[in-house]
Amino acid sequence: MAAFEIKNREITVDKEITEIDEFVIKTLAIIEKYTRYSIIGGYIAIFFGRSRATEDIDIFIKDPGFETFGRLFTELKRKGYELTIDDPKSLYHDYLKDNLSIRIWEKGFPLLNLEVKIAKSPSQKRAIKERIAVRIGNITLYFGPIEGQIAYKRHIMKGQKDLEDARHLEIVFKDLNKKRIEDYRKVFEDEFRR
């Protein structure tokens, strides 16, 4: 028995929505109008039951181009969000295109934020290409492959929290592909050696 099972890169989850989930759902509903995204990092383990909170929700996005990013920026500002700096041109060219992340949060609560990076490396692009659709009621969120997360946390990050996240995912997911975890490990190690 396992709590979650992915079939054809899709999974339906029956869970109560936390305040972190609410922020993620609301913010990503805006972002997905402009580009493809994939949630990565610790929030994946938390979404699937890990008993800890987080302040940063990490996502990779497909490069939307400056013009589209400008429209995304305008909508986020109109809806009460704040970003790392208040200049869309610099956010795009000096941060995102320079491989730096930008942060997005609701005005007045900077603690909880979405950390956004353009996917550039093969593993980052793969996180978007092979993302899984997670359905909660009529909402869909997109997450990077679980095997990739386990490999990254266990073999690259290796902190106690990361090892715990990896172990949690390994227990709650049914039929995880061990060969795929190993495959991801090689890709990550190869990227980090460079």
Add this chain to the structure above:
Amino acid sequence: MNSEDKQRMEAVERWADYVVNNRDWSRQQKIFIDAQIRNARTIGLTRKQVEYIREGQIRKSR
């Protein structure tokens, strides 16, 4: 892994087993997470204070 980390990992595994075997896991998780977020909202940290905390966390993890 030292004994403290080992104990933590055992607690993580116990909870993961609970998630697998009990339907009310998300109700319990919601109580736990929402309480932390509400506390954080009540404290009302500024962006500068958040950055200071974050830098401290990064230093600690190195």
